Amino acid sequence: MEIDDVNMSGVHKNIEQDVVEQILSTLPPKTLMRFKCVSKRWYALITNPRFVAKHLSISKHNNRSTPSVLLKRLVHKDNNTDSETQAVFSLLKFRNNIDGGGEAHSFLSGVEDIDIPSSLSLKTGGSSLHIIGHCNEIICLVPAVSGEVILWNPAIHEFKPLPPQPYLPNSPEIIGTLPGWPKDVPYSIHREYMDSLGFGYDPRSDDYKVVNIGYPCLERSLDGYRINFPLKTAVYTLSTDSWREMKTFSLETQSTILFPDRFQMYFKGMCYWSGLELHKEVHLFDAMEEEFIRNIIILFDMGDEVFHDMLLPGSLSDPFEVSFNMRLLVWNESIALFGLESENSPYGVSFGIWVIDEFDGPKTPWTKHICFELNEKPLAFLNSDEILMEVIKDTSGRLFSYNLSTKTLKYLPIDSVQNDSAAVVYGNYSIVSILGGNKLENKDNSTNAGFSLFEYSFPPSRSMVDNEWHSYSVWAIPPDDVSLKIKKVMQALRLEFGGPEIEPHITVVGSIRMTQENALNEFRSLQSCVTSGYKAKVNQVVTRSFYYQCVLLVIDSSFSSDDESFELCGATGACGRCFGFHNSVRPHLSLLYGNLTEEERRKAKEKISILDKSITGMSFPITRLALHKIDYKDKTLKSWEKIAEYTLLYFD
Template sequence: MTLEFGKTIDEDVVEQILSTLPPKSLKRFQCVSNRWHALITTPRFVAKHLSISRHNNLSTSVLMKRKVHEDTNSDETQEFFSFLHFRNDEDNDVDGVHDEHSFLSSIQEFHIPFSTGVKTWAEALIIIGHCNGIICLAQAVSGEVIICNPAIHEYKLLPPSPYLPDSDWPYSAIFRFRDGLGFGYDPNFNEYKIVNIGFPAPELSTPDGYNIYNPPKAAVYTLGTDAWRKIKTDTLETETTILWPQIFQMHFKDMCFWLAPEQHKELDVLDEDEEQFIREVIVMFDTGDELFHNIMLPDEFDYPSKNYFVPNLLVWKDSVALLGIQISQFSSYGIWVIDEFGGHNGGAWTKHITFELPVEPLIFWKSDRVLLNDPNDTDYRGLILDYNLDTKKLKNLPVQSERSDSSAIVYVSSIVSVLGGSKPKNKDNSTPNAEFSVFEYPSPLVSHYMVDKKTYSYSMWAIPSDDASLRIKKVMEGLRTEFGGPEIDPHIAVVGSIRMKHEDMLNKFRSLQSDVISSYKAKVNQVVTRSSYFQCISLLIHSSFEVSPELYFATGVSGGRFHFCNEVRPHLSLLYGYLTEEERKKAQEKVSYLDEGLSSLSFFITRLALYKIDYKDRSLKSWEKIADYPLQFE
């Protein structure tokens, strides 16, 4: 670059100066010359600009969705998306005069073209997540997904996903569309991805009084292809339970995070209100290998020692963390940080701090600073407050919102395009990875822990007598010959998805020998088919006290020993697999052809066994029996 007086500036210096400018300025400077336009739009420059923006220690931006009543006598509200720009220095004295708002440098509203202003709850836009300056939003009822980069005023409406279940879900539409969405970045291929997890409608109140829940389905959208693909959800299902990823929490490094209740696949209608969910876990989606993983919460969040619940996950001091609320005192909070992945519960957690908050938190915008927004009828209702955990100072910000629909994210500005800007290509037309990756990760990556360390759960099985097992195995072999699938040892899962320390679990299993002593009879009710992998074709076992009192007792005692409030509905699976509805019907008919009397078979349970199970291994070769004991014949 040549200046007046014959002086020049090196191109590297020009690039360095430009890379520190805000996106709005860079959009203008693209018009200065073709050379500057070419420079600013290269993936290398975009990545460099983002890296500088991410490491900016002078200020922090928070994007907040606010809802304000236009008229105190009306339910209609105005929806605003506002940027709150904070100074990170702690000097709040301006010209020697204290100003409690001086650390809030500016408030900036931005308009989304797809937003129409006044909103009912059903029309509102919801912030799903943020990554590298790109924001993902969804409309509550229609499920339309929007991605945008407000810093450069780019917006994109995504095509609908063709792979998710039909919208005949009996619960509220806002639950159906919003909860399964997630947004993240794949650094290996420099791709932005939206994950959508759909929940097939359950079969409610069956003739025998059960609600049957089906495993979730999922699809992923890739910005580079502008298309959806169906992906596997194998690890969101165990023998007896399913995981329900709920409202998306965050993207961190190359992982998407949800909180997810775990529940039995089949629940007695009379018991469901008492205890529908077994536990809450964290579900993660690896944007690289596109697989789901899950880890347990700390012991304080699980029964029998539960005394906290989780409102949300957060990134705290560059680590995955939990914000917990004490059940007995709603003003008392704690933060747990995960130290490593793996182990009996999938991760090792350390509690770092506890603190009191005057009202409910909205978001941590620094490790020691939190925005508050109280939904209750208190003096703080509708106010946005800043609270310093160290000094315990509370400041009222000049912005308001009704908390019932407020949300906020920490935002990093960038010039990353959502409209399919050019990407560098290798000679083989593949997308390069590390050189143009916009994320710089410390080693090791989160996902490497998950790939290298298996997370096991345990299952307690009731084993049929030898003669019954031999008869059932012949039917299993006939089904596998036609439909495929792994070889299964005949069993009924009495308690599934046990997640606790190995020694504690063994002690509880051994203690059952003093309670469940005698062999007991199991009677087949019917041959059933399910859309789930582990109950594809199975024998449904009578479980009522009237028909099978000994089985009813053994199942209840075993479940209670492992802190399960609801008993597993007993099935003996004949075939594992994903079959179409037509194939399942054909397989069901073949069971009758192979053994006509199997649908009314009665047999004895002669042994209880404990198995260690890696549900990612669909070959079952790694499934391992770790303890068992025989039941006595009376």
């Protein structure tokens, strides 16, 4: 009996502990922070990583019906409408409600201004803070002046300034070149324009990370080209409290770079930016207006630490379209894209919403769901039918909610919003510490930005964007004897420095994104535009820090009176225009692909002179153009294939 009594006592004790844990896991952070002082056992429980993850999961579920939005707004001092304004962070608390008119809108039940700790204000020098992103109720901030990155958990009053990162050097090409930028302030401080920060959670390593992407460094060549060099990127890891440099070869194609411009959100292990695809090299005559190729979405896998890119639907990919309100949000646990619907509304007075229902990599198709007649700034989904938006037609910064089902809007009775900061769907319930001690163990860590309170009540208008888009490139093929000569040099370089086997070619058009059928049709039409062969003359051997332009022969494309240069420029330009490019790729022939150091590239360049000095000044005819399907993620080139070719008429 005594043994049974002991066993029953242990069972009762375990049951009691389970009940206490279950009760505590439903309490708000403010209460739990006080309860840590009750006993050592409660302190150990509340700071236990398993409990932190359980509390976060329960809180997310319980707060779905009562969304709150954290944003920055301008309020008048001393409640006087004539007084000066100041920026404050406010938590807007909503309740689901049917108003007197019978239209479904969430009810604004309260506005709570969140105090910034005085120590944080001193740390930032009192400058305005900007919201970069959020994940698991942790918010990433950047002061307007100092540029220091700060992590903040308002629920438990923790903030953490991150250490300075040394991997994005200042660029003398950029400092002070735009109006209003102080010349004595490093360019890395101007994050809104110069650096693209991202913040999220890595479920593989159970850690939080900040990604900092610097602006591409520029160089002007002697023959009139501007070169956009690879982006500098640094990654901060919370567990080590340190930055490290990261290679960005996944942000380049054969002839372009992918530039993450504006951070949009974190969702299920991925960071998302709206971005641009730029030419690596563009002639200065075209640089101001022809440098941009297309708008894209750029993703960063927080676990693999690899960038991917995703095409946008329809005309949203055109960089010359007015798409300043393009926005990514989470809607019903799917990725939703807001963009100006120029097809139905050429003056930009309506929005289209496209959705990725099941994400399956960068080629996942967009489905068009709805178009509504508003040209305002979307901030966040309050529920599956309702969007919080900001008026941008004037400077009032007023907020309103828009119901997708009833197509009605309702203005909110609050002061204006400061439009330089993002809005965060925020529950104020996370006890995840950013100062260490309770790494999150829950592996299902999507942001709480989407809700499923209502079924989508009207059928979507399905307009699928073809998910079989590939990358294509047009190559000019040297004669067989020239190719053999070049291959010998390539092989010798490859034996010493590594890299894949390259078929000798001059890149004429790169980064063509379309279906194979369309690519073949355009290539067939090219045969009536470019019919005559032309000569290619090697100008010089150069090296680059790009993978696909590691060591290359630059082909003379100067705008001189030389007949050969004119013929080459004319043919190259015609090829680019045929595939929809405003300007052409700088003609080049790569001898080596690879991730070489500066010293290794210098040695490779010297080795070319030893192997075959004549290669640096040779001239040869171009009599064939070929269309190749390429996968620039495949650095081995094994998946690259030629799908069409035609012969040019050439008379020496």
